[in-house]
Amino acid sequence: MAGAWVFAEITRDGPHPAAFELLAHARSFDDDPTAIALGQGATEAAAELGAHGAATVYACDDPVFAEHPGRPAAHVLAGLIEAEAPDVVLFAQTYDSRDVAGRLQGSIGSALMGNATSIADPRHARAEIFGGTKIVDVELAGPAPTLILLRPKSIAAEPTGGTAGVVPLEAPRTSGARGSSSATRSRRAGPGSRMRRWCWRGGADWVGPTRSRCSTSLRA
Amino acid sequence: MNVVVCAKLVPTGTPTLGPDHLVVRSGTDAALDPGDEYGLELALQLTEQHGGDVTVVSMGPDEAGQAIQRALAMGASRGVLVSDPSLRGADALVTARVLAAAIGMYPFDLVVAGVESTDGYTGTVPVTVAEILGIASVTAVRRLEPSDAGARIERMTERGYDVYECPLPAVVTVTAGSVEPRFPSLKGIMQAKQKPVDRPSLQDLGSRDLTATQTVTAVTDAPTKSGGEVVQGDEAVGRIVELLAEAKVI
Numbered sequence: 001m002a003g004a005w006v007f008a009e010i011t012r013d014g015p016h017p018a019a020f021e022l023l024a025h026a027r028s029f030d031d032d033p034t035a036i037a038l039g040q041g042a043t044e045a046a047a048e049l050g051a052h053g054a055a056t057v058y059a060c061d062d063p064v065f066a067e068h069p070g071r072p073a074a075h076v077l078a079g080l081i082e083a084e085a086p087d088v089v090l091f092a093q094t095y096d097s098r099d100v101a102g103r104l105q106g107s108i109g110s111a112l113m114g115n116a117t118s119i120a121d122p123r124h125a126r127a128e129i130f131g132g133t134k135i136v137d138v139e140l141a142g143p144a145p146t147l148i149l150l151r152p153k154s155i156a157a158e159p160t161g162g163t164a165g166v167v168p169l170e171a172p173r174t175s176g177a178r179g180s181s182s183a184t185r186s187r188r189a190g191p192g193s194r195m196r197r198w199c200w201r202g203g204a205d206w207v208g209p210t211r212s213r214c215s216t217s218l219r220a
Numbered sequence: 221m222n223v224v225v226c227a228k229l230v231p232t233g234t235p236t237l238g239p240d241h242l243v244v245r246s247g248t249d250a251a252l253d254p255g256d257e258y259g260l261e262l263a264l265q266l267t268e269q270h271g272g273d274v275t276v277v278s279m280g281p282d283e284a285g286q287a288i289q290r291a292l293a294m295g296a297s298r299g300v301l302v303s304d305p306s307l308r309g310a311d312a313l314v315t316a317r318v319l320a321a322a323i324g325m326y327p328f329d330l331v332v333a334g335v336e337s338t339d340g341y342t343g344t345v346p347v348t349v350a351e352i353l354g355i356a357s358v359t360a361v362r363r364l365e366p367s368d369a370g371a372r373i374e375r376m377t378e379r380g381y382d383v384y385e386c387p388l389p390a391v392v393t394v395t396a397g398s399v400e401p402r403f404p405s406l407k408g409i410m411q412a413k414q415k416p417v418d419r420p421s422l423q424d425l426g427s428r429d430l431t432a433t434q435t436v437t438a439v440t441d442a443p444t445k446s447g448g449e450v451v452q453g454d455e456a457v458g459r460i461v462e463l464l465a466e467a468k469v470i
Binding site (some may be wrong): 073093098103108109113115130182 | 234235237241247274290311313314316322343344345347348349350351352356357358359360373375376377378383384385386387390393429431434435436437438440441442443463467468469
């Protein structure tokens with residue numbers, strides 16, 4: 001049985017919906033896939049991930065994963081991969097997941113395939129190219145695990161009603177892994193149009209949690 | 221501020237595949253990837269406002285020199301082309317290793333790339349370059365300006381944008397529409413021919429482990445889409461809901 005892992009993005013609203021689709025993909029060749037959830041709300045998200053087929057959820061609620069794009073999550077994943085040796089790690093084709101997958105590939109040297117629409121097994125996947133006019137079957141070589149980014153909506157999420165076992169993870173401890181030399185998010189903004197409106201009106205309709213920092217930043 | 225811009229030559233028409241299932245890049249109509257022009261424009265604006273030079277780095281066949289010439293005509297100072305037959309079919313990791321080695325030959329404060337190429341759409345190469353170089357990265361950038369910490373960056377998200385303080389050097393990818401790429405002037409086109417274009421070999425770069433990890437084993441035509449369905453009448457709403465559910469939109 002292939003060891004399939006799913007990198008489950010954690011958003012302000014819980015797991016990214018694509019995580020459930022990734023679990024549906026993973027369950028096509030692994031009855032007990034594992035999800036990796038990193039960021040505030042990760043432990044709480046384990047229940048939903050379990051309900052969509054994750055047998056195990058590695059979770060860490062440290063805010064560092066949201067504050068620094070890519071690097072801390074890739075560092076944690078690389079350590080887990082070295083210890084557990086999965087066959088494949090699935091990512092959603094999103095900005096945030098691509099940051100993690102790209103960093104991870106540079107770190108461990110595994111094969112990475114983007115825009116996949118289906119997976120036969122950890123070494124064989126399929127994608128559409130040229131505007132969906134051609135279908136290509138791709139074989140992946142190199143050290144395990146393969147890293148495959150799946151196009152959203154390529155499969156429907158399938159709730160299983162299961163329950164995941166939660167394995168707490170330690171947050172990265174070294175300064176490099178925590179992102180001391182990485183970009184640091186200073187402000188989480190709302191929708192672009194809303195932010196612009198708030199800027200013009202001086203904050204009248206912005207009720208986000210980082211209002212004061214946002215105001216300072218904009219004046220600067 | 222010295223900026224290195226990653227540039228890619230992409231087919232302009234419908235790409236064709238060779239017998240080895242790889243895109244034919246030699247002898248076909250091609251141009252600088254439109255997505256890269258946004259990064260180049262941002263780089264040019266930064267150096268015009270804050271000083272420094274723009275160096276354009278590309279990996280590809282000899283024809284990739286066209287992309288570099290376009291970038292030089294827009295205002296870049298120097299081109300770097302890594303071209304080797306063994307790189308045909310290079311995957312994201314090989315590309316990142318070669319680009320990182322080439323970038324490392326030049327002084328830089330910032331590396332700029334498009335968010336994703338218009339022929340591959342993988343979108344991970346710049347971040348992998350950052351990992352190999354051991355520097356910071358921010359993707360999907362819509363605005364960047366120097367700051368005390370290095371750069372203040374606005375990054376697009378699904379909800380809007382976040383703001384980052386980023387130390388330099390760093391790798392950033394620039395979204396389409398963030399700036400308006402300039403057209404090369406006649407003077408720029410003429411001057412481009414006099415600008416230096418370096419052609420380091422793989423030995424010069426010291427690149428190792430350049431075996432691609434992806435092989436296309438089969439290519440088939442996608443099923444032809446049908447002509448569509450006209451939905452009308454009292455049952456239209458129900459049918460539309462069904463179709464949206466089938467398409468996994470709802």
